[in-house]
Amino acid sequence: MHTENEKSEENCQFGTKLIHAKTGIEGHYGAVNVPIYQVSTFNQEAEDNHGRYDYSRSGNPTREALENTITHLENGEAGFAFSSGMAAISSVLCLFQAGDEIIVSHDIYGGTYRVLTQLFSRFGIKAVFVDTTNIEDVEKAITHATKGIYIESPSNPFLHITDIEKISLIAEEHQLVTIVDNTFMTPYLQRPIELGAHIVIHSATKYLGGHSDVVAGLVVVSTKKLASEVKFVQNAFGAILGPQDSSLVLRGIKTLKVRLDQQQKTAIKLAEWLNHHSLVEDVYYPGLIQHPHYALASKQASGYGAIISFKLKDEALTKHFLKTIKLASIGVSLGGVESILTHPATMSHASIPKEVREEKGITETLLRISVGLEENEDLQNDFERALKTFVRSLPI
Numbered sequence: 001m002h003t004e005n006e007k008s009e010e011n012c013q014f015g016t017k018l019i020h021a022k023t024g025i026e027g028h029y030g031a032v033n034v035p036i037y038q039v040s041t042f043n044q045e046a047e048d049n050h051g052r053y054d055y056s057r058s059g060n061p062t063r064e065a066l067e068n069t070i071t072h073l074e075n076g077e078a079g080f081a082f083s084s085g086m087a088a089i090s091s092v093l094c095l096f097q098a099g100d101e102i103i104v105s106h107d108i109y110g111g112t113y114r115v116l117t118q119l120f121s122r123f124g125i126k127a128v129f130v131d132t133t134n135i136e137d138v139e140k141a142i143t144h145a146t147k148g149i150y151i152e153s154p155s156n157p158f159l160h161i162t163d164i165e166k167i168s169l170i171a172e173e174h175q176l177v178t179i180v181d182n183t184f185m186t187p188y189l190q191r192p193i194e195l196g197a198h199i200v201i202h203s204a205t206k207y208l209g210g211h212s213d214v215v216a217g218l219v220v221v222s223t224k225k226l227a228s229e230v231k232f233v234q235n236a237f238g239a240i241l242g243p244q245d246s247s248l249v250l251r252g253i254k255t256l257k258v259r260l261d262q263q264q265k266t267a268i269k270l271a272e273w274l275n276h277h278s279l280v281e282d283v284y285y286p287g288l289i290q291h292p293h294y295a296l297a298s299k300q301a302s303g304y305g306a307i308i309s310f311k312l313k314d315e316a317l318t319k320h321f322l323k324t325i326k327l328a329s330i331g332v333s334l335g336g337v338e339s340i341l342t343h344p345a346t347m348s349h350a351s352i353p354k355e356v357r358e359e360k361g362i363t364e365t366l367l368r369i370s371v372g373l374e375e376n377e378d379l380q381n382d383f384e385r386a387l388k389t390f391v392r393s394l395p396i
Ligand SMILES: *Cc1c(COP(=O)(O)O)cnc(C)c1O
Pocket: 084, 085, 086, 087, 109, 111, 112, 152, 156, 181, 183, 184, 202, 203, 204, 205, 206, 215, 216, 217
C-alpha cells in the first residue's frame, strides 16, 4: 500500500528519489536517516510468531532499507545486499546448476572471470565467453544447455557497450535469464530492468558507496519468482551485508547524482584532452564520438560515466607515468571521490592469464582512470607533468 507521500516521491526526478526514496522501515522517532540496527537476533512474540525480523542473516532493518532503496532506483521487484560485489555475483550464479551454460561478455571484470572459470566451473556451470557487443555471436553461442546471458556494459577495461535491449529480447525468446553488471553506470545513468533485463548487479563498493570506505554488493531482480530464488540463496548461502556497511552505502547513495554529474563533466574534458595528446596512443571512452559504440551508449544510458581507459605510447612511459602521477591514487577500485589510476595488466586483470589478457588487448601500456572530484584543471596539469617529465628524460 502506498501512502500519499510515497506516491509523490515516485513521481519525482532521480536526484530527489535519491534523497527521499522510501526505505520501508521509516517511522522511528522521526529519524531522518535509517538507524544502524546492530543486532543479530530479535525477540519473538511467540514461538510460532516470528514477526517481521527473526535473525539478521534472514533480514535486518538497516539492510532492508538499503535493499528497498536500490529496488526503487533500479525500478525492480526486489533488492538484496551482499558482503561484496563478488558475493552478489556469486550468489546470483548460485541460481544455476550443473550442466547449465551461461553466455558471458568476454571482457568482464577480472574477479567475475576468475569465479566463473576457477570456482563455478568446478560445479559444472560452464561460462561461454562471447563478444556480447556482437548480437549474432551471442545468438550463435546459444545451445540447449544455455540458461543465462551475463553482460557488463560498459565493459571493463575497454568500455565496450552491449545492447541490453537486444540481448534481453534474445534471452526472452530462448527463455534465458539476462544478468547485467551495472556497476560502471549506476541506476542514475542506466536502468537495465527498464531495458528488459531480469537481474541487475552492483559492486556498491564503487559509485553507490562512492567514498572508498566500504565493500558491498547489491542485486535487483525484476520478477517475484526471481526474488524468492535470490532471497533463498541470500539466506542459505549467507553472504549478507552487515548493518554498518548497509548504512554507509545508504549514505553514499544520497549524493550519487551530484558526484556523477561532476565526475562526468571532468571525464569528458580529460578524455578529449588525452585524445589529442601526442604521447597517448588510444583513448577508450563511450562519450567520445570516435568510440565504436557512441550512438548505442547515447541511446541506452543517460550519461557516459567517469571511467576512461587509455594506452600510452610505450611501456617505459607507462611505468614513469604511474610513478610520477600525484593526484590520482594508484589502486584497483573505482567510483570514489578521489581519482584512482589502475594498471589493468598487473592489477584489476592480473587474475587473467597473460596470454588471454594480451589477446583481449590488455597490454602493459593500458591504463584506466576513475575520475574523481578533483578540479579538472588540476588533474590535467598533473597528467601533463607526468607525461612531460618522461619526454625530458629520453636520451637525445
Ligand atoms: C569491483 C567490481 C566487481 C566486484 O565487486 P567487489 O565489491 O570488489 O567484490 C564486480 N564488477 C565490477 C564491474 C566491478 O568494478
